[in-house]
Amino acid sequence: MKFLLIVLYDAGVYHSPKSFLTFNKALQYKEIILKTHAIFTGSELLSGQTLNSNILSLGRKWTEMGWKLESSSIIPDDPQLIKKALTLSLENHELTIICGGLGATSDDITRRSVAEALKLKINYSEKIRAELEEFMAKRQRIPQEQWLKNQSEHIESAKLLDNRTGLAHGQLIKYGSKLIALLPGPPSEFTPMLEQELVPLINSKRSFTQLNYIIAGETESSVERRCAEIKSEFPQVDYGFCAQPGIVKLSLRLPQNIDAKKITKLCEKSFPIEILSTPSLPEEILQLARQRNWTFASAESCTGGLVSSALTAIPGSSDVLAGAIVSYSCDWKNKYLKVKKSILNKFGAVSEECAHAMAEGLREKFKVECGVAITGIAGPGGGSDEKPVGLVYIASFIPNDILVEKCLFRGDRNLVRQHSVSHALNQLRLQINSHKFTR
Incomplete structure (x- = not known):
């Protein structure tokens, strides 16, 4: 996959209501090919002890950016195999991403293995050491000298990548016409560094x-x-x-x-009504509610609190989210949401009538302007010919309007639950946007 690497002298940003566009003005550029290979290190990845979730984050981000991850490999904690994998990647790819092995324990051997393969020196960063000492001092801990020394290592000429969620810095090395990026192995450190450090560095060089x-x-x-x-x-x-x-x-x-x-x-x-103005559906709901000074609540059965979890994952959501109820049983639907026993007996818990009643009870209980209620069969058991696995009724409401939709989702239990949450939030989004809004 080809793109243009440019030297930027000026950059401007144009904001569309429905997208974010970046325009780069260049005075110099040259064409390069960005073929990417990822090497994941760690014997635990091969033994089945740890799932390699980092490949998912990397693949999704590269796809999102319109780039191409050509291949990947998993290598045990063996210096010779790491060097061999890197050498092979450099022969065929312009960018090699190596994940893992940047800590200070005996099996963290990536830095030295890469330095040896490239015949580069290992240096020690006083900046990293000072940051580590400050980090430990705040926690009233005294670090060992060898730990400080190991964790402060970096390959000569490498650009350090900040680790905002951990201690191991990443590194970006220019080796001739090739690039090698070293990123930490823990997913909580890998993904933020990938998205906040490495991708912006590469993206800032583009001429498209x-x-x-x-x-x-x-x-x-x-x-x-x-x-x-x-x-x-x-x-x-x-x-x-x-x-x-x-x-x-x-x-x-x-x-x-x-x-x-x-x-x-x-x-x-x-896509006149489908494009979001924020990065996600939960953020979209929060934004729409704030614009109207509305509050939100959810009542969930088969999704077990995933809607409220999605909203509370967004910082500052407390000004919109009033509360949530997980009413998994019929007794709780009746007791806390005032769903009549006659509805439950006649139509069942998974029905349009029950979803509508859940939404009514939720609105009354929390005194909110908008919200969702979900009831369904996530599987793998519990289905029938009349009500198969994947059948979900979703009620959304705004002032003076309750909307119920019947959905039939495919997939396993987790996928049905995820689809239910996304559909519920999007259903409410469309309902809010169709409502005449005046400040």
Whole structure:
């Protein structure tokens, strides 16, 4: 996959209501090929003790950015194998990402293995050492000298990447025309460093414009089909699609000679109500509620609190989220949401009537302006011919309006629950947006 590496002298940002576009002005550039290979180190990844979730984060981010991860490999904690894997990657790829082995224990051997493979020196960073000493002092701990020394190592000429969630710094090494990035292994450190440090470094060098959209309520194939007009008019544009439950991330990479504003208008024409103005559905609901000074609550059965969990994962959500009820049993639906026993006996807990009554009870209990109620069969058991696994009724409400939708989701238990949450939030989003709004 090719892109243009440029030297930036100026950069401006154009903000669309429905997207964020970056325009780069360049005076110099040269063409390079960014073929990426990822090496994941750690014997625990091969023994089955640890799931390699970092490949998911990397693959999704590269797809989102419109880039291509060509291949990956898993290597045990063996210096010779790490050096061999790196040498092979350098022969065939322009960017090699090595994940893991940046700590200070005996099996953290990545830095020295890479330095030996590249015939580069290991240096010690006083800056890193000072940061580590300050970190330990705040926790009233005295670090061992050898630990400080090991953790302060970096490869000569490497650019240090800040670790905002841990202690091991990442490193970016320019080796001739190739790049090698060293990132920490724990997912809580790998993903933030990937997204907040490495990707911006690479992205700042591009000579193309990238448009990113979050499209809700559509499938990947539907999004691709609805991009037909754009593809027909602008065949030079590269497209990337990344599907997740309830949303599709659409990335468009534009050459410099294409007007991004024209593409933006076509996208907004193709997806008039589907494009989010925020990075996620929970953030979209919070924003819409804040604009109206509304509060939100949820009543959940088969999703077991996933809606409220999604909202509380967003910092500052307490000004919108009033509360939540997980009413898993019929008794709790009756006791806390005032769902009549006659409804439960006649229609069952998984029914349009029950979802509607749950929404009514929720609104009355919390005195909120908007919210969702979910009841369904997530599986794997509990289904029947009349009510199969994956059947979910979702009620959403705003002032003077309760909407109930019947859904049938495919997949295992977790996937049904995830789809239910995404659908519920998107259903409420559309309902709010259709409501006449005056400040």
